[in-house]
Amino acid sequence: MVDDLNGSNQCKSQMHDWQAELTDRSLREVIEWSCQKFNGHLAFASSLGAEDQVITHVLAETAPKVRIFTLDTGRLFPEAFELIERTERRYKIKIEVYSPSSEEVESMVREHGIDLFYQSVELRKLCCGVRKLQPLKRALQGVDAWICGLRRDQAVTRQDLKVIEWDFQNDLPKISPLWNWTEKELWDYIKAHYVPYNPLHDKGFLSIGCSCCTRAVLPGEDIRAGRWWWENPEHKECGLHSRGDQFARDPFSFTGNTIKPSQS
Numbered sequence: 001m002v003d004d005l006n007g008s009n010q011c012k013s014q015m016h017d018w019q020a021e022l023t024d025r026s027l028r029e030v031i032e033w034s035c036q037k038f039n040g041h042l043a044f045a046s047s048l049g050a051e052d053q054v055i056t057h058v059l060a061e062t063a064p065k066v067r068i069f070t071l072d073t074g075r076l077f078p079e080a081f082e083l084i085e086r087t088e089r090r091y092k093i094k095i096e097v098y099s100p101s102s103e104e105v106e107s108m109v110r111e112h113g114i115d116l117f118y119q120s121v122e123l124r125k126l127c128c129g130v131r132k133l134q135p136l137k138r139a140l141q142g143v144d145a146w147i148c149g150l151r152r153d154q155a156v157t158r159q160d161l162k163v164i165e166w167d168f169q170n171d172l173p174k175i176s177p178l179w180n181w182t183e184k185e186l187w188d189y190i191k192a193h194y195v196p197y198n199p200l201h202d203k204g205f206l207s208i209g210c211s212c213c214t215r216a217v218l219p220g221e222d223i224r225a226g227r228w229w230w231e232n233p234e235h236k237e238c239g240l241h242s243r244g245d246q247f248a249r250d251p252f253s254f255t256g257n258t259i260k261p262s263q264s
Helices: 005-022 027-037 050-062 078-091 102-112 121-139 183-193 199-203
Strands: 042-045 067-071 095-098 145-147 164-167 172-175
Touching (some): 005 027, 005 172, 050 078, 067 121, 095 121, 102 121
Parallel strands (some): 042 145, 067 095, 145 172
Antiparallel strands (some): 164 172
16 A cells, blocks of 8 residues: 555656556456556546446446445435436445535535635635545545546546546546547447446436536537536636646645635
């Protein structure tokens, strides 16, 4: 288990070699490699999206002991909870659910309002920090690496995604087994293997987050156009997958709920 600074630095120094080693590997091979490399200290963060359901399908078949968890922000669609139940029944697994601190949520809402995210990008990121990033940090305690369902063609912010990268925010390797899959490959796999998925996908919701921050995508729009649709595309990350920028290194510093400006 990577439990000290030297171990962390060693992982960082190996990142380029690992990327080269995994670039041409299949989904299943990347997962098998990850299980061997981080034996017993690997976790999968599922957003319950189509990509995550495919990864869950493979994990259930090849590595059922890997922890699978999801984040309940308190603002999810009802269909998300139904999908958790269907997935657990189908694969005979348990998906751990992590929720935000009720005290932090109450304080944030009291200061900024329940729908603060519509006011500015900064307040939207504050909301994501309280409802997503803080629970994620708790969920990742004790792990040496984590898996997620990112793909390159999901958004402009992910076009240079690698199969494995260093997660600066959590100081861990982050593995994206579907990094180079296309939307067509994804749905072909789901249909071929009868993978359970959120029925909202059939109603135009290509990327699903909180109910208040997600709408159906219109014909010709980008996959993530329905997420935070009032923002410019380059801002459309919640912070879970920021990759090496200031937001990733220090997403929020709290004094109560007040965002503390970065010191430069």
